[in-house]
Amino acid sequence: MNIVTPRRPSGFPEFLPHEQAQLQGMLDTIRCVYQKYGFLPIETPAIELAEVLLAKGGGETEKEVYRFTKGDKEYALHYDLTVPLARYVAEHENDLAFPFRRYQMQKVWRAERAQKGRYREFYQCDADIIGSSSIGHDAELVALLSDTFSALEIGSYTVHINNRKLITGFIEAIGLADKSSDILHAIDKLEKIGVEAVTQILKDCGCGEDDSQQILDFVHIDGSIAEIISQLEGLNIQNDIFTEGLKDMRELTEQVQALGVSEDSYTVDLKIVRGLDYYTGTVYETIIDEHPEFGSVCSGGRYDNLADYYTKTHLPGVGVSIGLSRLFAVLKEASLLKESSVPVTIFIANFGKGSRDWALKVASILRQANISTQVELDDDKPAKQFKYADKLGVPYTLVIGEEEVKSQKVMFKNMASGEQEVLSVEDVITRLSA
Amino acid sequence: MNIVTPRRPSGFPEFLPHEQAQLQGMLDTIRCVYQKYGFLPIETPAIELAEVLLAKGGGETEKEVYRFTKGDKEYALHYDLTVPLARYVAEHENDLAFPFRRYQMQKVWRAERAQKGRYREFYQCDADIIGSSSIGHDAELVALLSDTFSALEIGSYTVHINNRKLITGFIEAIGLADKSSDILHAIDKLEKIGVEAVTQILKDCGCGEDDSQQILDFVHIDGSIAEIISQLEGLNIQNDIFTEGLKDMRELTEQVQALGVSEDSYTVDLKIVRGLDYYTGTVYETIIDEHPEFGSVCSGGRYDNLADYYTKTHLPGVGVSIGLSRLFAVLKEASLLKESSVPVTIFIANFGKGSRDWALKVASILRQANISTQVELDDDKPAKQFKYADKLGVPYTLVIGEEEVKSQKVMFKNMASGEQEVLSVEDVITRLSA
Numbered sequence: 001m002n003i004v005t006p007r008r009p010s011g012f013p014e015f016l017p018h019e020q021a022q023l024q025g026m027l028d029t030i031r032c033v034y035q036k037y038g039f040l041p042i043e044t045p046a047i048e049l050a051e052v053l054l055a056k057g058g059g060e061t062e063k064e065v066y067r068f069t070k071g072d073k074e075y076a077l078h079y080d081l082t083v084p085l086a087r088y089v090a091e092h093e094n095d096l097a098f099p100f101r102r103y104q105m106q107k108v109w110r111a112e113r114a115q116k117g118r119y120r121e122f123y124q125c126d127a128d129i130i131g132s133s134s135i136g137h138d139a140e141l142v143a144l145l146s147d148t149f150s151a152l153e154i155g156s157y158t159v160h161i162n163n164r165k166l167i168t169g170f171i172e173a174i175g176l177a178d179k180s181s182d183i184l185h186a187i188d189k190l191e192k193i194g195v196e197a198v199t200q201i202l203k204d205c206g207c208g209e210d211d212s213q214q215i216l217d218f219v220h221i222d223g224s225i226a227e228i229i230s231q232l233e234g235l236n237i238q239n240d241i242f243t244e245g246l247k248d249m250r251e252l253t254e255q256v257q258a259l260g261v262s263e264d265s266y267t268v269d270l271k272i273v274r275g276l277d278y279y280t281g282t283v284y285e286t287i288i289d290e291h292p293e294f295g296s297v298c299s300g301g302r303y304d305n306l307a308d309y310y311t312k313t314h315l316p317g318v319g320v321s322i323g324l325s326r327l328f329a330v331l332k333e334a335s336l337l338k339e340s341s342v343p344v345t346i347f348i349a350n351f352g353k354g355s356r357d358w359a360l361k362v363a364s365i366l367r368q369a370n371i372s373t374q375v376e377l378d379d380d381k382p383a384k385q386f387k388y389a390d391k392l393g394v395p396y397t398l399v400i401g402e403e404e405v406k407s408q409k410v411m412f413k414n415m416a417s418g419e420q421e422v423l424s425v426e427d428v429i430t431r432l433s434a
Numbered sequence: 435m436n437i438v439t440p441r442r443p444s445g446f447p448e449f450l451p452h453e454q455a456q457l458q459g460m461l462d463t464i465r466c467v468y469q470k471y472g473f474l475p476i477e478t479p480a481i482e483l484a485e486v487l488l489a490k491g492g493g494e495t496e497k498e499v500y501r502f503t504k505g506d507k508e509y510a511l512h513y514d515l516t517v518p519l520a521r522y523v524a525e526h527e528n529d530l531a532f533p534f535r536r537y538q539m540q541k542v543w544r545a546e547r548a549q550k551g552r553y554r555e556f557y558q559c560d561a562d563i564i565g566s567s568s569i570g571h572d573a574e575l576v577a578l579l580s581d582t583f584s585a586l587e588i589g590s591y592t593v594h595i596n597n598r599k600l601i602t603g604f605i606e607a608i609g610l611a612d613k614s615s616d617i618l619h620a621i622d623k624l625e626k627i628g629v630e631a632v633t634q635i636l637k638d639c640g641c642g643e644d645d646s647q648q649i650l651d652f653v654h655i656d657g658s659i660a661e662i663i664s665q666l667e668g669l670n671i672q673n674d675i676f677t678e679g680l681k682d683m684r685e686l687t688e689q690v691q692a693l694g695v696s697e698d699s700y701t702v703d704l705k706i707v708r709g710l711d712y713y714t715g716t717v718y719e720t721i722i723d724e725h726p727e728f729g730s731v732c733s734g735g736r737y738d739n740l741a742d743y744y745t746k747t748h749l750p751g752v753g754v755s756i757g758l759s760r761l762f763a764v765l766k767e768a769s770l771l772k773e774s775s776v777p778v779t780i781f782i783a784n785f786g787k788g789s790r791d792w793a794l795k796v797a798s799i800l801r802q803a804n805i806s807t808q809v810e811l812d813d814d815k816p817a818k819q820f821k822y823a824d825k826l827g828v829p830y831t832l833v834i835g836e837e838e839v840k841s842q843k844v845m846f847k848n849m850a851s852g853e854q855e856v857l858s859v860e861d862v863i864t865r866l867s868a
Contacts, residue, residue, distance in 0.1 A: 004489035006524040006744040008479055009507060014522070016529055017474035017536065024475055036801045038781075038808030040451035041458055045442060045555050046480065046541065047500070055438035066481070066509070068502030070545050073443060075500070088448070090440035095450055097825035099812065102451065107480065111504050121479050136790075136811030143798070258794040310440040347472075356570075360692040364577070367470045374472030377570030378533065391531035 011120035021340035034103040044084035050074040064110040077109040090310030098131030128319030138282040139255035160269035169242025347389040348375040351401040445554030455774035473537040478518035484508040498544040511543040524744030532565030562753030572716040573689035594703035603676025781823040782809040785835040
């Protein structure tokens with residue numbers, strides 16, 4: 001028979017079981033927090049009708065969509081969870097309670113140029129609140145993000161918050177409304193390319209030296225949240241959009257505080273605009289403090305109308321998205337992944353046919369006590385059994401030989417220390433549940 | 435703007451949040467039991483290289499594969515989890531400990547003719563043990579299935595076990611070895627089309643009347659497990675394959691008993707052969723006792739060599755697969771789905787700005803106590819808030835008005851009974867944790 005070399009297309013990550021368990025642990029943690037905030041689960045099909053999924057036209061993204069024909073239909077794999085959410089909400093509008101809080105954790109696919117930490121298949125973990133313009137929802141997402149990143153236990157983090165109305169209003173107030181889009185795109189690049197390069201871009205799109213300086217001064221306003229807000233007030237800008245943004249920001253931070261979110265875990269950052277024109281108000285980025293080089297590991301913001309391509313109902317919303325696969329990859333590289341709860345806790349070694357029934361009985365008692373257990377069923381030599389247990393990485397082994405069958409006990413062996421002692425099965429359960 | 439009607443391709447199921455929560459509950463339950471038996475998690479990419487995934491050639495299945503070209507590569511979506519497992523095991527051979535117990539719960543895609551309860555996108559939940567021929571592993575899977583279906587709480591069930599060597603050896607012994615494949619395919623149809631139709635097929639493929647009767651008598655051997663085995667022994671068949679099958683079955687049932695599996699939950703059923711030629715020994719089917727019309731909701735068996743297309747290493751294995759989406763659909767239709775643990779337990783209604791901060795504080799305390807909580811943030815009128823809470827289906831609402839702010843308490847309302855009482859937040863937590 002011809003052997004086909006087993007291999008995957010590039011950009012499609014795959015993990016060994018202990019890594020998969022770590023990833024699963026992160027998914028479980030995120031889900032648990034999302035649910036605590038009353039977000040409801042949905043899943044949408046990976047495959048959508050191309051004409052529906054791409055109704056809006058994806059610009060740059062559209063080239064990256066996996067699309068194909070089967071029969072007389074053209075299909076496309078979803079490349080994010082926002083467009084499917086829009087389709088979902090429009091399709092099930094009458095069955096949902098608005099504001100609709102949904103979370104969705106699924107893989108998405110993009111034929112991006114393969115690059116380190118850039119995958120073509122990756123998990124996104126999204127939470128959105130659809131159908132309300134109240135700033136209280138924006139505040140809840142700050143609390144949600146803070147709780148989520150605390151629960152993930154991957155070091156200290158900061159949720160950076162801004163409101164695009166502030167910079168948009170400011171630009172209008174200094175008479176540069178016509179260059180607004182160019183200026184926002186320039187600021188969006190600030191973290192990556194630095195002040196000098198951004199100044200050059202601003203110059204190129206027709207901003208005077210003074211204007212550029214004003215804009216850069218504005219986005220660099222810094223301090224505690226109270227200080228930043230007070231500085232913004234001090235600017236005395238007479239512009240409706242700016243005033244609205246300032247009011248939003250004041251209310252948002254008040255409510256975040258009322259929600260008891262620690263001031264260590266969030267900040268106002270006027271430099272954040274998020275590239276997407278899609279966002280209209282609050283925007284979020286989340287930085288792992290010790291690893292700013294990871295970039296934002298969870299981003300999002302408020303948008304005006306989620307599903308305008310699918311329904312006439314006006315659906316404003318606010319949402320965040322964790323790019324989990326990328327986060328997992330950078331944490332792994334930086335050795336910051338939490339140890340997973342070891343799935344196999346107990347391996348039962350088994351010396352000869354005579355001890356098999358007792359070994360199986362012990363396995364069944366341990367499993368009833370919710371202790372993950374695997375028993376030797378191949379009658380391999382003891383040395384081979386221990387080598388296997390080592391490779392599995394189990395912390396404990398039970399050795400069952402003639403003596404143990406007679407006494408209906410087990411030899412409990414700590415694989416790390418090598419210590420062993422004879423225990424009853426009940427004692428093993430007590431030991432492991434302690 | 436042109437509105438595109440929001441819709442999905444047919445055969446792609448999608449659920450409302452409370453149904454999704456029920457499905458998620460089943461996934462969690464299955465995962466939990468699989469892990470208790472020491473199965474390790476893996477996931478493989480949805481998209482594989484077509485030449486690798488389809489190396490073996492899929493026969494009928496191949497037509498149902500979603501495949502497409504992007505750039506200079508031809509891709510295919512996985513249509514089961516067994517071929518990807520074979521590729522995975524061969525690719526990561528050196529990093530895995532054998533016998534390798536893995537579970538894998540993912541969606542797969544097949545462009546099947548759309549039909550009731552037949553989906554084009556569906557969840558499979560597989561557990562396999564790779565790299566050992568010991569019958570003990572076959573026995574463990576019976577215990578695994580029994581535990582899994584008990585944990586799912588969807589009524590009584592029976593795991594039907596057979597060993598293909600029994601019927602194959604029997605056919606050889608009565609001199610019909612050359613018709614073996616046809617006979618097995620006929621028996622496979624027995625449950626669906628009945629004795630008469632099968633007799634006709636047997637006749638068509640050249641079996642005499644006596645032969646047909648013998649075959650049908652054989653597969654209908656019935657009774658307790660001990661009785662069936664004793665009847666098989668009583669046949670005194672002199673055939674190596676049959677003898678091997680009988681020994682396997684004896685050992686398997688002994689070990690299943692040693693594992694403490696209730697005799698109510700499994701049986702030996704000589705009618706089961708499973709269509710796939712792929713299986714060589716033990717085969718399994720699982721029937722929900724009250725709903726035989728569902729057919730087998732979890733099937734599998736032992737195979738000789740998992741990954742012969744990808745590696746020269748001989749990898750015998752045994753595995754089972756739950757077609758979860760189909761199971762979910764039939765349970766839903768039969769109103770047998772378990773209520774999901776309601777994701778939103780508490781809705782905090784909020785009467786006016788004055789009470790907002792206390793409402794947010796209460797939400798944060800409840801969430802810290804792991805109680806799923808949502809708070810009204812839209813300042814809607816009370817009647818609208820309660821209507822919303824009703825539509826969400828929350829069992830409890832906390833009402834917070836001026837009085838409650840003053841006393842730093844909450845009005846705890848049972849949505850079903852309408853009863854309400856004033857409680858401290860601590861009392862609410864105690865009440866809900868009880």
